[in-house]
Amino acid sequence: xxxxxxxxxxxxxxxFHSPIAYLVMTVYAALLGxxxxxxxxxxxxxxxxxxxxxxxxxxxxMSLNEYIIRPLLAGVLTVVILLLVPLITMxxxxxxxxxxxxxxxxxSPLTDLEVILGKFLGAxxxxxxxxxxxxxxxxxxxxxxxxxxxxxLAQVLGLxxxxxxxxxxGMWFSTFTKNQIVAGVVAFAVFLLLFVMDWVTAYGSGxxxxxxxxxxxxxxxxxxxxxxxxxxxxxxxVSVVVLGIFLTARSVDALKGxx
Amino acid sequence: MIEVAGLxxxxxxxxxxxxxxxxxxxxxxxxxxxxxxxxxxTTMRVITGYLSPSEGRxxxxxxxxxxxxxxxxxxxxxxxxxxxxxxxxxxxEYLAFVARIKGVPRREIQTRIEEVSEKxxxxxxxxxxxxxxxxxxRQRVGLxxxxxxxxxVLILDEPTAGLDPKQIIETRELIxxxxxxxxxxxxxxxxxxxxxxxxxxxxxxQGKIVASGTPQELTHRxxxxxxxxxxxxxxxxxxxxxxxxxxxxxxxxxxDAADSRVTFEVHAEKGHDVRAExxxxxxxxxxxxxxxxxxxxSLEDIFLQLTTKDLGEGxxxxxxxxxVGIV
Numbered sequence: 059x060x061x062x063x064x065x066x067x068x069x070x071x072x073x074f075h076s077p078i079a080y081l082v083m084t085v086y087a088a089l090l091g092x093x094x095x096x097x098x099x100x101x102x103x104x105x106x107x108x109x110x111x112x113x114x115x116x117x118x119x120m121s122l123n124e125y126i127i128r129p130l131l132a133g134v135l136t137v138v139i140l141l142l143v144p145l146i147t148m149x150x151x152x153x154x155x156x157x158x159x160x161x162x163x164x165x166s167p168l169t170d171l172e173v174i175l176g177k178f179l180g181a182x183x184x185x186x187x188x189x190x191x192x193x194x195x196x197x198x199x200x201x202x203x204x205x206x207x208x209x210x211l212a213q214v215l216g217l218x219x220x221x222x223x224x225x226x227x228g229m230w231f232s233t234f235t236k237n238q239i240v241a242g243v244v245a246f247a248v249f250l251l252l253f254v255m256d257w258v259t260a261y262g263s264g265x266x267x268x269x270x271x272x273x274x275x276x277x278x279x280x281x282x283x284x285x286x287x288x289x290x291x292x293x294x295x296v297s298v299v300v301l302g303i304f305l306t307a308r309s310v311d312a313l314k315g316x317x
Numbered sequence: 318m319i320e321v322a323g324l325x326x327x328x329x330x331x332x333x334x335x336x337x338x339x340x341x342x343x344x345x346x347x348x349x350x351x352x353x354x355x356x357x358x359t360t361m362r363v364i365t366g367y368l369s370p371s372e373g374r375x376x377x378x379x380x381x382x383x384x385x386x387x388x389x390x391x392x393x394x395x396x397x398x399x400x401x402x403x404x405x406x407x408x409x410e411y412l413a414f415v416a417r418i419k420g421v422p423r424r425e426i427q428t429r430i431e432e433v434s435e436k437x438x439x440x441x442x443x444x445x446x447x448x449x450x451x452x453x454x455r456q457r458v459g460l461x462x463x464x465x466x467x468x469x470v471l472i473l474d475e476p477t478a479g480l481d482p483k484q485i486i487e488t489r490e491l492i493x494x495x496x497x498x499x500x501x502x503x504x505x506x507x508x509x510x511x512x513x514x515x516x517x518x519x520x521x522x523q524g525k526i527v528a529s530g531t532p533q534e535l536t537h538r539x540x541x542x543x544x545x546x547x548x549x550x551x552x553x554x555x556x557x558x559x560x561x562x563x564x565x566x567x568x569x570x571x572x573d574a575a576d577s578r579v580t581f582e583v584h585a586e587k588g589h590d591v592r593a594e595x596x597x598x599x600x601x602x603x604x605x606x607x608x609x610x611x612x613x614x615s616l617e618d619i620f621l622q623l624t625t626k627d628l629g630e631g632x633x634x635x636x637x638x639x640x641v642g643i644v
Contacts, residue, residue, distance in 0.1 A: 064417040068403075075405040162401035162462070165365040166418045167390040314369045 061168050065176020066183065069150070073184050078149070082142050086188050093134045094195040097126045122205035123285070127196060131213040132283030135192070136276060139221055140249045146184055147228025148242035150177045151310075156236040160313070170310050174303055178229060185221045189214060209285025216282025219295035223275060224249055226302025233309035252276075318343045318470060318500040319364060323373035326359050326524075333359040335524040336373070343469075346496045348515030349504035356524040357504040358398065361472050364502070365395040378469050391420060394468035394499075398475045400459025404448025408439055408458055411447055412465055419466035429465055437461040437491065453484040460491065464499075471495065473503040477510060489514050544612045546572070547595055548580040551604030557581065563598050565589035578607065 073079040105120050154160040163173050192214070199205050228245040235241050256274035259267040271277055275298070278291040319341040326334040334356040341347045349357045362368040364375055366382045366389060375382045380389040403411055409430060416426045434440045437457040442450055447458060456476070463471055476492065477485045492514050495501060505511060511518050512532040520528040520535070528535060549556055553574060560569045565585050572580040585591040592609055599606045 061418055064414065068414050071410075072403065072405065157401070157404070158397055158399040159401040159403060161362075161365075161367055161395070161397045162415065163418070165367050165390060165393065165395045166415075167387045167420050168418055169387070314367065 061172040062176045065173055066179040069177050069180025070183050078145060079184055082145055086138060086142060087191060089138050090195055093130055097129055101125045122199050122203050123209050126199060127205060127210055128283060131217060135217060136279060140253055143221060143224040143228050144242040144245035146181050147225055147232050147245055148238045150181060150229045151232040152235055152238045152241045170307055174306050178226060181225050182222060185225060189217050212282050212285045212287050215287060216279055220279055223295045223298035226299040230302050230305045230309060233306055318378060320376040324363060324370050324375060325372040326363060327371045332524055337526055339519060341500055341502060343500055344497050345517060346501045346515050348511040348518045349521055350511050350518055351521040352506055355521045357521055358474055361474050361504060365393055365472050366390050392469045393472060394463035395472045396459045396463040396474060396476060398478060400455050402447045402455055402458055405446060407446055408443045412461060415462045416465045421466050433461040433464045453480050456480060469500060471499045471501045475504055545583045545592055546580060546610050546612050547583055548578060548608040549599050549604050549606050550578050553579045556604060559598050559602055560595060563591055563594045565591045
């Protein structure tokens with residue numbers, strides 16, 4: 059465990075000693091800020107309009123959760139994360155391979171799993187910082203309104219799991235090459251494919267369609283988006299994380315034989 | 318301390334190391350000598366556990382590197398050819414990180430960092446970013462990293478590559494200072510390196526060990542004949558023919574000729590000092606003897622002989638069969 063923390067700490071420090079952490083945080087904050095402003099402005103205009111028409115008499119006010127938080131977290135963020143996770147994971151192994159520091163890690167008294175978990179946790183920590191930044195915006199709603207916190211918690215948990223799954227897969231892609239760009243592009247392409255995969259199921263039916271739909275990363279986010287924590291969705295994302303870590307371990311092991 | 322038995326490493330169809338066996342005793346400094354691509358780095362990478370062997374066994378301090386990798390790695394310090402440093406860390410941060418993953422107890426980390434920084438002469442740059450250091454400093458940080466957990470075995474891959482002459486001398490002195498406390502294996506393709514730092518040399522070529530011994534032993538064993546350089550003034554062809562007739566002389570080869578001065582390389586049978594006879598032959602024929610000296614084979618010549626043997630381009634192919642297969 060000590061070793062895992064040492065590696066995780068090193069990874070986290072590397073993010074903050076390079077432009078990556080700041081770049082990712084800036085992009086995240088800017089995109090989130092734009093959509094937050096846009097959704098909030100629409101919300102305000104809409105609720106004024108309803109009041110002006112007098113239609114709101116006795117009816118409950120528009121839900122902040124439904125009109126701002128949900129589209130922000132379930133709609134915008136799932137796409138933004140698709141874009142940012144490759145930036146986080148692309149360096150994990152590719153950079154070590156290029157600079158030769160992989161030799162240090164693999165000849166130290168660490169198990170491969172300790173290195174992999176350390177890297178994963180380091181990346182996860184940066185990702186958690188991003189997700190935490192969401193509260194800067196959503197917190198504003200809590201200050202000036204009274205949205206429901208429970209669905210928000212489910213959505214945040216969903217985001218963390220969804221991101222963890224992408225991070226684990228992105229880490230695996232990073233073991234393939236010395237070139238960070240290649241690792242990043244491959245990760246982004248695959249993520250995009252996983253994201254749109256269930257679109258085809260809209261027109262299909264039968265077993266193949268069910269399987270594709272089950273494998274879609276976004277499909278399992280639907281319940282979280284509604285504020286529902288379903289164990290099967292949690293299990294799905296955790297399984298993807300385990301799979302990503304397993305594949306990374308296989309790939310690192312193959313480096314040693316290289317034949 | 319290090320036992321390598323029948324080590325073979327293949328990369329796909331390429332055979333990088335073929336059935337290599339050797340042992341290194343505690344406290345010994347062993348040099349790996351060979352041209353680029355001979356299999357030195359691959360052998361070292363297997364010893365350090367970075368690569369797994371295709372066949373054969375490697376034990377470090379009694380621990381098999383495949384079966385008990387963590388125990389073996391705990392006792393091994395490794396400096397790869399390119400120092401494995403993180404450019405955005407400071408020297409202290411880096412050494413602290415390496416100390417942690419090498420399993421140095423937390424309360425000893427600070428003192429270990431101070432010790433190795435002093436030993437490797439990096440104390441004046443400890444708070445600088447590694448990426449901004451010169452190559453010589455980076456190499457020393459790499460060495461400090463290899464020493465941080467006070468390993469019994471040190472594996473150094475071309476520790477002086479790319480350094481300037483002053484840094485090379487400093488690094489050699491550092492390595493010599495480490496001998497005795499650590500068992501050291503170092504590789505190089507530069508010959509003086511070996512005679513200056515190593516007690517024993519393994520010459521490796523095309524994945525096989527072609528010779529081993531102390532630098533002196535290698536020189537002696539390889540000299541199956543004595544070589545004399547002779548410079549004289551006179552008719553070249555006649556002089557050469559006369560020298561050939563001296564008893565004990567095997568071969569006479571002209572080396573340089575300027576005006577009427579000719580330098581001959583005379584190979585004689587081992588144990589025959591033919592210098593007096595050669596001098597008499599020249600003087601009695603009334604030619605002018607200008608210079609006469611024996612020429613020992615340098616380590617360079619030996620290296621070339623051993624490593625070019627398969628190509629049939631060695632300076633002399635006749636005598637090598639007796640020296641190859643010493644191992």
